[in-house]
Amino acid sequence: AIRHGKHVVTANKALIATHGEEIFAAAREQGVTVAYEAAVAGGIPIIKALREGLAANRIEWIAGIINGTGNFILSEMRDKGRDFADVLKEAQQLGYAEVDPTFDVEGIDAAHKLTIMASLAFGMPLKFDETSTEGITKIEPRDVTYAGELGYRIKHLGITKRTADGVELRVHPTLIPEGRLLANVDGVMNAVLVKSDMVGPTLYYGAGAGSLPTASAVVADIIDVARTLGSPESRVPCQGFQNDAIEDIPVVPMDEVETSNYLRLSVRDAPGVMAEISTLLANAGISIEAMHQYESHSENGMVPLVMLTHHLREKVMNESIRQLKSLDVVEGDVVRIRMEHLS
Known part of the structure; x- marks a missing residue:
């Protein structure tokens, strides 16, 4: 499509996270755009927020619940004392998890999304292969209980931070204080917490998957593309930064x-x-x-x-x-x- 001068709208987060650099390069060469709002957090407009809404800010870190399957499992384990395997089976029956749930429960799906958000937040290339990933398969009900008794909740977070040594890129189970808004995001819902220098923390919450939330994001991208058909110079760059401003920031080793x-x-x-x-x-x-x-x-x-x-x-x-x-x-x-x- 790009070779034939067509604009592209996609919800494929794995495609963008692993092949985005070559896709964006081809789009620049052909003078077209690639829009991918639906690739991260479903109907939550987090791509637009990072690329446009927070453009005046230096983003310090992002922490997100960006896989609804994992969040559903951990919520059920906490609320009902169920074990991981039991809840996973129900998630598959409800259609929240695939027959092969590896991408969801091992954090790979979240790592795809985190890679994309880090690129937009920090103006860096997509570095999925350098993202540290740990799943939730080893979480036991007693750990969820002990965490609660200590004033914490366990969430499967994607975290990226800008530090003096580079950028952290990591997905893993995380204890967070039970009073934090992110700790109270339950079920299949998604939420992304962004900390930036001017506005401080901002939280983006909503449905992270499903036909209608995904369609909402896809159609929004189509509308954005249509609005700039007659004025290509007004398009926002695919990664939020002009190509010569993209900096190859190192990923901090885990x-x-x-x-x-x-x-x-x-x-x-x-x-x-x-x-x-x-x-x-x-x-x-x-x-x-x-x-x-x-x-x-x-x-x-x-x-x-x-x-x-x-x-x-x-x-x-x-x-x-x-x-x-x-x-x-x-x-x-x-x-x-x-x-x-x-x-």
């Missing part, structure tokens, strides 16, 4: 990202165990915000221990988790969920 963390361990119910674990973390320079040992009804002498850490670098946390797993007083895996306060 090992260098700093977050707080939720940790859950199964530990021996014996004197000195918490002191041993605290000493190991202190030696790594890790500060503990909260620690709680829960009762266990098992007969193996192990109990759940939940900790919240202060901010630290990912690679330090990873090494400390490896050391924790090697302790005789710790059994099985150490569950880690990153935390964001979104302030």
Whole structure:
């Protein structure tokens, strides 16, 4: 279509995230535009907001619930105490999840959308291959419960931040304070929180999928294209920036990202165990915000221990988790969920 001088309107987020650079280059060469509002967050006009509405701002970070399937699953797990597999099966029966739900539950769909938003927000090339992705398949009902008791909710977030070292691009389960607006987006709804220098935080909420919300975004793009047919010089560039203003900003390696963390361990119910674990973390320079040992009804002498850490670098946390797993007083895996306060 582009080779024949036709404008393109698409809802295909995977196409834009993985091949957008070559598509946009071909469109510039042919003097046509590519519109893709429906590719991110369904009927929410987040593309127009980033590309036009916030054009006077320097965007600092974006955090979004941008996959309705994952949000539905986590909402059901929290509200009804159901396990992941049970809710996923219902989501498939309701048509919220595909027969193969990998793209939804492993964060790939969200990573496609996050890649597009980061390009628009920071004037950078599309870098889907460098986006760190973690799914929600390992989230257990007890983690959802423990998080709630500590004043947090677990959401599957796409997060991108501009830092002194580059841009963070990451999708993963995240504990966020229960009082935040984003924490209260439930079911299949989507929401994107944008923090910028002039207006501060702005929240965009609505239906992220479905025939009518998607059609709303597609038709809006068609109308935009039609409005500029007679004045191509007034078109907004596909990525919001003129081509010579696009900057190849590096993506910060996940090992260098700093977050707080939720940790859950199964530990021996014996004197000195918490002191041993605290000493190991202190030696790594890790500060503990909260620690709680829960009762266990098992007969193996192990109990759940939940900790919240202060901010630290990912690679330090990873090494400390490896050391924790090697302790005789710790059994099985150490569950880690990153935390964001979104302030």
